[in-house]
Amino acid sequence: MVILSDKEQKMFDGEMGEATRQSMEILIALAKIYNAKRMIPVTSAQVSGVSYKTIGDAGLEYLEDLVQKGAKVEIPTFLNPAGMDIMQWKKMNVPEDFAKKQIKILDAYSKIGIMQSCTCTPYFIGIRPKKGEHIAWAESSAVAFANSVLGARTNREGGPSALAAAICGVTPEYGLHLDESRVSNFVVDVKCDLKTTADFGALGYAIGKLAKDNPPAFTGIKIATEEQLKVLGASMAASGSVALFFVKGITPEYNIASDAEKITFTESDLKTTKSKLDTGEKPQLVTLGCPHASINEIKQVAELVGKRKPTCEFWVCTARKTKETADKLGYTKTIETAGGKVVADTCMVVCPLKDMGYDITGTNSGKAAKYLQDLCKQRVVFGKLEEILYR
Amino acid sequence: MENVKNIEIKCRSIARGNASGEVLITKEPISFLGGIDPKTGKVTEKGHELEGKNIAGKVLVFPHGKGSTVGSYVMLQLAKNGTAPAAIINMSTEPIIAVGAIISKIPMVDQPEKDIFLLLKNGMQITVDANKGEIIV
Numbered sequence: 001m002v003i004l005s006d007k008e009q010k011m012f013d014g015e016m017g018e019a020t021r022q023s024m025e026i027l028i029a030l031a032k033i034y035n036a037k038r039m040i041p042v043t044s045a046q047v048s049g050v051s052y053k054t055i056g057d058a059g060l061e062y063l064e065d066l067v068q069k070g071a072k073v074e075i076p077t078f079l080n081p082a083g084m085d086i087m088q089w090k091k092m093n094v095p096e097d098f099a100k101k102q103i104k105i106l107d108a109y110s111k112i113g114i115m116q117s118c119t120c121t122p123y124f125i126g127i128r129p130k131k132g133e134h135i136a137w138a139e140s141s142a143v144a145f146a147n148s149v150l151g152a153r154t155n156r157e158g159g160p161s162a163l164a165a166a167i168c169g170v171t172p173e174y175g176l177h178l179d180e181s182r183v184s185n186f187v188v189d190v191k192c193d194l195k196t197t198a199d200f201g202a203l204g205y206a207i208g209k210l211a212k213d214n215p216p217a218f219t220g221i222k223i224a225t226e227e228q229l230k231v232l233g234a235s236m237a238a239s240g241s242v243a244l245f246f247v248k249g250i251t252p253e254y255n256i257a258s259d260a261e262k263i264t265f266t267e268s269d270l271k272t273t274k275s276k277l278d279t280g281e282k283p284q285l286v287t288l289g290c291p292h293a294s295i296n297e298i299k300q301v302a303e304l305v306g307k308r309k310p311t312c313e314f315w316v317c318t319a320r321k322t323k324e325t326a327d328k329l330g331y332t333k334t335i336e337t338a339g340g341k342v343v344a345d346t347c348m349v350v351c352p353l354k355d356m357g358y359d360i361t362g363t364n365s366g367k368a369a370k371y372l373q374d375l376c377k378q379r380v381v382f383g384k385l386e387e388i389l390y391r
Numbered sequence: 392m393e394n395v396k397n398i399e400i401k402c403r404s405i406a407r408g409n410a411s412g413e414v415l416i417t418k419e420p421i422s423f424l425g426g427i428d429p430k431t432g433k434v435t436e437k438g439h440e441l442e443g444k445n446i447a448g449k450v451l452v453f454p455h456g457k458g459s460t461v462g463s464y465v466m467l468q469l470a471k472n473g474t475a476p477a478a479i480i481n482m483s484t485e486p487i488i489a490v491g492a493i494i495s496k497i498p499m500v501d502q503p504e505k506d507i508f509l510l511l512k513n514g515m516q517i518t519v520d521a522n523k524g525e526i527i528v
Contacts, residue, residue, distance in 0.1 A: 022493060022494060025406065025407065025493045026489070026490055026493050026494075029405050029406065029484075029486075029489040029490070029493060030486060030489070032403060032405065033484060033485065033486065033489060049460075049461075054461070055461055055464060056461065056464075057468070058424075058429070058461060058464035058465045058467065058468045059461060059464045061464065061467060061468060061471065062463075062464045062467050062494060065467065065494070158460045158463075158486055158487075158490070159460065160460075160463055160490045160494065161486065161490065
């Protein structure tokens with residue numbers, strides 16, 4: 001049985017409008033499915049299901065239906081990437097029909113009161129929930145980052161459940177909101193040096209497949225940047241459904257079950273994974289920023305391509321707010337001079353890449369490597385920046 | 392058939408409302424995205440036990456959903472097109488079908504107390520009362 005507060009009961013009884021009633025009905029159904037006993041307040045929500053490519057006409061109709069019912073969010077709520085850069089979609093050959101539908105989707109979210117941040121890395125634009133803070137985020141890589149690197153608490157929400165939490169300001173208390181779920185029974189001893197982001201991407205891709213939805217714990221990683229942890233988590237969330245991981249000495253939590261299984265990850269495992277992900281071809285397009293690049297990553301790309309022009313087209317995908325900083329600091333200009341684009345609001349996975357004329361795409365992210373293949377019908381080139389940009 | 396009339400089977404209520412209709416039952420999970428044509432309500436999944444059958448206006452009985460979460464939105468499309476099932480009974484539901492039923496206002500229950508795969512047959516007329524959490528056969 002789910003016990004509701006007076007306010008939650010009023011929401012369920014329809015006293016706060018039909019959209020709120022429907023949202024509370026969704027949260028109660030989830031509470032029943034996952035045996036939650038009560039609702040808990042959440043401080044922010046992050047909603048997935050933004051690209052027209054992902055949700056199609058059915059999703060658009062759902063959002064317009066919610067708008068019609070007067071839906072409004074109660075808490076700060078942010079969007080996942082859309083299917084195109086809102087400012088430069090024309091130059092990027094996005095089909096006109098797609099763009100029209102995409103704009104309708106964004107308008108609907110806007111009417112519900114959701115910020116058009118369109119990013120999978122809200123934590124790089126100042127949205128950083130604190131340790132122990134309960135949130136309802138949907139983007140799988142942001143969920144992994146928030147739980148693991150920030151120590152905040154969220155389940156892997158779906159689009160509608162994150163939206164329901166945003167409208168009611170609460171979520172059912174189960175899964176990763178509870179201490180008992182934040183324990184690893186799968187420890188990976190990393191026996192090789194992880195030098196590049198691609199190395200972290202490959203490690204994540206390999207371990208996500210083994211861990212599935214168990215939280216893995218890593219030992220032997222001496223140093224890792226936030227950007228590398230971002231790629232590690234994103235890759236595990238894509239190849240498995242990892243929502244929480246620990247790195248000894250680095251993440252704020254490190255809880256291991258006494259009977260945890262232990263495995264090692266060696267130099268040869270790293271090599272094998274990387275070569276499996278790479279067709280070895282010369283890419284038509286190299287896409288960086290999966291998940292969305294931080295300003296630091298954009299700076300690194302600008303420094304690299306400023307010295308030597310890449311031999312293929314390339315994009316750096318990021319949040320609009322980060323792109324504005326890159327514009328001001330001159331990085332965007334350097335990248336454009338070298339034949340690249342700084343692409344905001346969208347990414348290689350959720351934009352209609354095939355319709356835009358690409359078949360062979362490069363990445364240094366284990367997540368992009370998986371989805372470029374599965375969802376975008378691309379032949380994938382995988383490796384570190386310094387290599388794939390000049391193949 | 393006489394001996395199964397007027398049986399009330401207790402269930403868990405997932406999406407409010409009540410409705411009556413003819414049973415359409417399968418032991419196979421259903422994906423609404425790609426598995427059902429939202430225009431007609433016909434099951435289009437190749438090799439599915441219900442392939443070619445129409446779910447519109449039926450009390451659709453299946454174990455649980457499968458496939459993409461976009462399936463929830465397809466259920467709303469069915470409702471708008473008038474091709475949605477009248478009610479849904481799941482064995483043990485999951486978020487795709489639960490969310491889809493709620494946003495589409497399809498009365499829905501799960502976890503029936505009795506073995507509905509023994510009690511219910513295609514074409515039987517039954518009522519799902521999701522407000523009370525019961526199936527009336």
